Amino acid sequence: MEKARALGADVVLDYRADSQWSKTLFKMTDRRGVDVVVDNVGQATINDSMRAVCRGGRIVIVGNTSGPQAQIDIRFIFGKQISLIGSTMGSHQDFRDVTALLWAGKLRPVVDRIMPLAEGRAAFELLERGEQFGKIVLVP
DSSP states (O other): OHHHHHTTOSOOOOTTTOTTHHHHHHHHTTTOOEEEEEESSOTTTHHHHHHHEEEEEEEEEOOOTTOSOOOOOTHHHHHTTOEEEEOOSOOHHHHHHHHHHHHTTSOOOOEEEEEEGGGHHHHHHHHHHTOOSSEEEEEO
């Protein structure tokens, strides 16, 4: 959480300490909800994402680390007029724009650690346990 604050986050919640994080977020916004949720987990979080988003809000789904199949309460979608948006990496122009920002020093990727490629299995195990903050870079 401190790392997220250091990167500029205004509010951080620990989902492990607060299993009701979506309700907490909803209360923190005076029962309005947030405008956009970026959900990279999928099955385990999509319903909480729908609870946390405001009326007319958007949920950008960029991953499914907890599984690709989710059972959802569709009343959230029409009741709150939620937009579900699937997204991958973006267009070729997006890639060029982001790369230009990286080379200009205006964006810095968050790298948790750099490991030799020979330790690739250990790197994946770290990812599975969620013990990293940012990317793990494997060097051949």
